[in-house]
Amino acid sequence: MRKIKIQAPATIANLVCGFDILGLAVNAPYDEMEIELLDKPEIIIEHIDEYNLPTKPEENVAGASLIALLEAYEDKSIGFKVTINKLIKPGSGLGSSAASAAGAVVAANHLLNNYFDKKDLVRFAMNGEKVASGVKHADNITPCIYGGVTLIRSIAPLDIVELSTPDLFVTMVHPQIEVKTSDARQILRKEIQLKDAIKQWGNIAGLVAGFLQNDTALISRSLDDVIIEPVRSILIPGFDEVKKNSIVVGALGGGISGSGPSIFMLSTTQDIAKMVAQEMKLIYEKIGINFYTYVTTINKNGVILMTD
């Protein structure tokens, strides 16, 4: 095979209490990409979307990821042409850059007959994240490549754990304001109270147990962040109201997606997930901020290969 189309899903990093360690892939939105294997050592990036992202390979998220992949590949005479239709808005907190990075390497690996394993692909795509945010983080890339909920127990050495989950519905709202990842990181305190950390790790342990034991009530009780959310949520107008009203209409809970500004909520039924979207809509219409909402499900497969 010389050419493949893929869909690279949006992802939700942190999952409230799992700052820097947990992530979740969703079925919508997703980026569309086409990757073609070339007989020359060259990487060509083409964007057919409206975002005017850089196309020089070393400055492009997908490009930087493919450079890392090709460095590890035996045959130095090949290259890739990548055509990207970005449907996950950059800066939304929904893993837009991770989708480009992960999508590119998963597709390329398929064209190389799965020469690399998934963990290798995460490592390559981390180079793409570095281009986007200056940090080689993996909490969006990993669920994008593996699907479902993933735990990064440790980043060095890289230790990835796939966690099974109940079939939950996910509602997301992307209020059209800008929150830079670097700003969202800078306002965090470098020292935290031990007693808060204990609460946080109780919730993380509860959330992991809730996912693995299919205990949605436990998931709901554990979706509580006493460390990051109280600081970061200040950057997101309407956050407290979205959270409160979503829970009133039946959501299990939720919080900031990645470093924001998007907010996500988990629900057990599609009806609740739609009511949550309606609440989000009312709140941002009242505030007068443009927004997008999504009602979707957990993506359990990661990047989807489109075979015709």
Added chain:
Amino acid sequence: MRKIKIQAPATIANLVCGFDILGLAVNAPYDEMEIELLDKPEIIIEHIDEYNLPTKPEENVAGASLIALLEAYEDKSIGFKVTINKLIKPGSGLGSSAASAAGAVVAANHLLNNYFDKKDLVRFAMNGEKVASGVKHADNITPCIYGGVTLIRSIAPLDIVELSTPDLFVTMVHPQIEVKTSDARQILRKEIQLKDAIKQWGNIAGLVAGFLQNDTALISRSLDDVIIEPVRSILIPGFDEVKKNSIVVGALGGGISGSGPSIFMLSTTQDIAKMVAQEMKLIYEKIGINFYTYVTTINKNGVILMTD
């Protein structure tokens, strides 16, 4: 039934990275207790062991727990006589006080035809822990009552999660030195680095996933504590050597039991668990500190009722 004998097991709090939230019950050592229902509102405590513990009910761990239980019971005309043969040494870090507290309320509840549920019993026994250490902690009581590995997601409100585990072997060594719980708590820093907390919650998430997914390699990788152990282990001579040598002979890992001085190690086979005990023996013989070792398994039932 008017009288019952029980065995109340030793417990390991914290489980390395789960400070204040995780605990594990083991099959040995255990306290032996006999509880008799009385027709008068009185609590009588008798110790038939060598430890000269207080026998005034309000100063005794079992007594204080039973006072709390009787306060919540409808019939105010009853009481209990408790005879305790303490086989878990006080101050060992193996949940000696929790065993008395949990044993007393589980036995009493049996004599009251299980009027209370397990969570009620944890609450009553926390009053016993308060007598012992000044703090109403539940991380030993909970596994003692529920068995197996337990997570206390939150202490207020009390939220207990039972975690299934692989059938592991447990080796413990109790070096005969005194480490006061209050001292072990005081030397901890009240503020910790966010980056250390992130490592810790990655490990806690990994440990919970390892238990629930029967993944002993993941359990092994997750048994790492970057916050508490580096501070507390200084109080325990031989700690680093015990840990290093245990892992060399094949243990999955381990650390300080509760606030010490006992050290525990988890292993997948009895042979390894015995080799670990042998390493512990060699180390404390060399240092010249008296010690006890135990090779046992996870207690999956909690307090055992001895029906003749």
